[in-house]
Amino acid sequence: xxxxxxxxxxxxxxxxQALKGVDLEVEEGKILGIIGANGAGKTTLFNCIxxxxxxxxxxxxxxxxxxxxxxxxxxxxxxMVRTFQLMRPFHTMTVLExxxxxxxxxxxxxxxxxxxxxxxxxxxxxxxxxGHQSGLLPAGMQKRLELARALALRPRxxxxxxVLAGLVPSERAxxxxxxSSLRRDEGMTMVFVxxxxxxxxxxxxxxxxxxxxxVLASGDAQTVLSDPHVIExxxxxxxxxx
Ligand SMILES: Nc1ncnc2c1ncn2[C@@H]1O[C@H](COP(=O)(O)OP(=O)(O)OP(=O)(O)O)[C@@H](O)[C@H]1O
Ligand SMILES: [Mg+2]
Numbered sequence: 001x002x003x004x005x006x007x008x009x010x011x012x013x014x015x016x017q018a019l020k021g022v023d024l025e026v027e028e029g030k031i032l033g034i035i036g037a038n039g040a041g042k043t044t045l046f047n048c049i050x051x052x053x054x055x056x057x058x059x060x061x062x063x064x065x066x067x068x069x070x071x072x073x074x075x076x077x078x079x080m081v082r083t084f085q086l087m088r089p090f091h092t093m094t095v096l097e098x099x100x101x102x103x104x105x106x107x108x109x110x111x112x113x114x115x116x117x118x119x120x121x122x123x124x125x126x127x128x129x130x131g132h133q134s135g136l137l138p139a140g141m142q143k144r145l146e147l148a149r150a151l152a153l154r155p156r157x158x159x160x161x162x163v164l165a166g167l168v169p170s171e172r173a174x175x176x177x178x179x180s181s182l183r184r185d186e187g188m189t190m191v192f193v194x195x196x197x198x199x200x201x202x203x204x205x206x207x208x209x210x211x212x213x214x215v216l217a218s219g220d221a222q223t224v225l226s227d228p229h230v231i232e233x234x235x236x237x238x239x240x241x242x
Contacts, residue, residue, distance in 0.1 A: 033204030091135025
């Protein structure tokens, strides 16, 4: 079953065409990896899908339902949640409080708030940081906090914008394992934007390469990453972090 579809999405910012007719399909329980050089339109695509702003034209469907322009809190209720490239925790709150806020925003009340938050914190390996002020966490842990907050919303489809950025290689493996386990154990559908090609190779069932607001290539990781047009367009001759 197709869970998420985008049809002919365009987005213009006063003259700049950031999306030029993007089509996308994500199957249930699968992971779609999105790659592309800086400024290709990857985050803009997420913003249009997640209702941060409406697309200039085109439609977004979630399980066949038109959700174009629907705000994120409503989408969360329908089971679709994102993480941000630039993290947005409440900096003066502790990790636990931050995740509790997320749990409450999806309707948890009373003892369930703490239980839900603790579960997400354990799942993301943040237990020993639970009492720390969020703004003081190391970058790697802030990324996990972003994930913990997203998981507390109990998504069925998760959109991840550069969740590995800023992590040193030794910090990446546990996050990759977590994402793999979410798919394997919970059948979670994911769309992830990533510059780390090793992660794209390991996680993606399907890869879409964006270039200047358009889809340049689409297929399995092996095919897309060896496509000469992709290599040419993506940072000249060599893929980053290959
Ligand atoms: N809110 C905005 N207002 C004006 N221009 C924007 C806005 N958001 C993005 N853009 C522009 O749209 C283009 C695509 O940006 P976007 O952030 O989607 O790229 P990206 O593929 O996510 O890049 P990166 O890999 O650096 O995160 C860029 O030229 C960017 O400057
Ligand atoms: Mg981006």
